[in-house]
Amino acid sequence: xxxxxxxxxxxxxxxxxxxxxxxxxxxxxxxxxxxxxxxxxxxxxxxxxxxxxxxxxxxxxxxxxxxxxxxxxxxxxxxxxxxxxxxxxxxxxxxxxxxxxxxxxxxxxxxxxxxxxxxxxxxxxxxxxxxxxxxxxxxxxxxxxxxxxxxxxxxxxxxxxxxxxxxx
Amino acid sequence: xxxxxxxxxxxxxxxxxxxxxxxxxxxxxxxxxxxxxxxxxxxxxxxxxxxxxxxxxxxxxxxxxxxxxxxxxxxxxxxxxxxxxxxxxxxxxxxxxxxxxxxxxxxxxxxxxxxxxxxxxxxxxxxxxxxxxxxxxxxxxxx
Numbered sequence: 001x002x003x004x005x006x007x008x009x010x011x012x013x014x015x016x017x018x019x020x021x022x023x024x025x026x027x028x029x030x031x032x033x034x035x036x037x038x039x040x041x042x043x044x045x046x047x048x049x050x051x052x053x054x055x056x057x058x059x060x061x062x063x064x065x066x067x068x069x070x071x072x073x074x075x076x077x078x079x080x081x082x083x084x085x086x087x088x089x090x091x092x093x094x095x096x097x098x099x100x101x102x103x104x105x106x107x108x109x110x111x112x113x114x115x116x117x118x119x120x121x122x123x124x125x126x127x128x129x130x131x132x133x134x135x136x137x138x139x140x141x142x143x144x145x146x147x148x149x150x151x152x153x154x155x156x157x158x159x160x161x162x163x164x165x166x167x168x
Numbered sequence: 169x170x171x172x173x174x175x176x177x178x179x180x181x182x183x184x185x186x187x188x189x190x191x192x193x194x195x196x197x198x199x200x201x202x203x204x205x206x207x208x209x210x211x212x213x214x215x216x217x218x219x220x221x222x223x224x225x226x227x228x229x230x231x232x233x234x235x236x237x238x239x240x241x242x243x244x245x246x247x248x249x250x251x252x253x254x255x256x257x258x259x260x261x262x263x264x265x266x267x268x269x270x271x272x273x274x275x276x277x278x279x280x281x282x283x284x285x286x287x288x289x290x291x292x293x294x295x296x297x298x299x300x301x302x303x304x305x306x307x308x309x310x311x
Contacts, residue, residue, distance in 0.1 A: 005259055012260055066258060067285055068215065082172075090172030096214040097290040111214075112294045113286050114257045137172035 006065040010035045013117050025121045036061040039075075040121060044160060048129045049153055050078075053160035054167045057089070057124075059117065066113035069094045072124065076163045079155040081131040081142035090137035093123050214289040231288075237304055238287055242271045243280055251277055257295060258282035273303035 014035070017027045024045065030037040038059040044050030055078055061070040072094060074087035082090050092109040136142030144152040209217040212227040220228065246263040248254070255262045256269075256279045263269060269277040270284070276295045278286075283294075291300045 008261075009259055067289060084172060088172065097292070112292075112297070113282075114294045135173070139173065 004063060006061065006063055007035050009066060010038075010061060010117075014038075017117065022118055022121070024125050027117055027121075030058060036063070036065075038070075038117065040117070042121065042125060042128075044163075045125050045129050049156040050128050050160060053078075053163040055163055056166075057087070059120070066115065068096060069111040069115070070120070072120070076166060077159050078163075079138070079141050079152070079159050080128065081133050081136040081138055081145050082127055083141075084137040088137065089124060089127075090135075091123055091127055091132075093120065211289045234288070234291060234301075237291075237301055238284065240304060241273075241300070243268050244271060245269075246277070253277060256282050258286065272298075272300055273306070274298045 014027065014029070025040050025042045027038055027040045029035065030039045038061070040057050040059060042055045042057060044053035044055065054076070056075045058073050058075055059070045060073075062068045072089040074083055074089065076087075078087070084090065093111055093115060095110045097110045131142070131145060133142045133145060141152065141155075144155070207219040207221075209219055210223060210227075210231050211217050212223060212230065223231070246265060246267045246269045248263070248265055251263070251269075253263070253276075256277075258278055259282050261279070263277075263279075268280050270280045271277050272283070272293045274293050274296050276293050278294075286294060287300065292298065293300060
């Protein structure tokens with residue numbers, strides 16, 4: 001059986017990211033024998049509450065990639081309105097077109113087969129800097145972000161500190 | 169953004185996930201290598217694939233209409249003197265001169281099999297997000 005297109009495409013991206021790393025994150029595989037499961041380390045973006053943190057996340061690609069999006073899950077504990085308490089990332093570009101039952105999202109904001117690990121992570125890093133509280137995945141974090149920013153900051157700072165300890 | 173809010177508690181969700189994963193692992197090894205040759209699967213919505221005999225009449229009509237529209241999208245041989253794009257942005261593989269590529273109304277080009285698989289799920293250009301059906305109709309009007 002020849003190698004599926006998805007696997008070739010992911011291999012190509014991995015090689016490219018190893019050759020020309022992108023600022024803000026590093027990427028590799030969870031298990032060298034499984035190209036569909038990636039582990040990334042996101043560096044908390046400068047000038048945000050997450051600055052100084054090292055956040056590990058996993059990306060799970062379906063065999064139908066790039067027709068279907070991967071799922072992304074933070075392994076490091078992180079407090080953010082768009083990341084649920086089990087670490088699952090909720091951003092529109094990881095949602096399949098037509099998935100939006102309630103019509104909150106424009107088709108253009110959803111998954112497209114031109115997205116790569118790099119474009120996904122750029123979106124996630126920008127989400128860290130700029131949460132979207134219209135449709136939160138972690139309601140408590142969203143509420144705090146709006147109404148009790150001091151407490152929100154304190155929780156994020158604790159995550160940043162813990163992420164540094166985990167990395168040592 | 170959005171729509172990730174879950175009604176059930178986190179514990180329920182993680183249990184569900186666990187089941188999903190273990191059932192996937194069981195199914196994968198027995199999947200025949202020639203799965204492309206089996207009954208074709210259609211996508212009334214992008215994440216919902218079903219064989220033709222399990223589609224409603226309305227869904228069949230919608231898919232047939234889409235296939236009909238796709239036939240109006242020209243397939244031409246790739247010519248590097250005309251096309252600026254050197255590679256298909258879906259599979260990231262370079263076009264070979266003379267290879268068949270499909271043109272969308274917005275003039276973006278892709279490998280025929282790459283774009284057709286996507287159009288069957290979502291009728292938009294992956295590069296500029298222009299809805300293909302609306303663009304096709306406009307091009308008819310202007311001609």
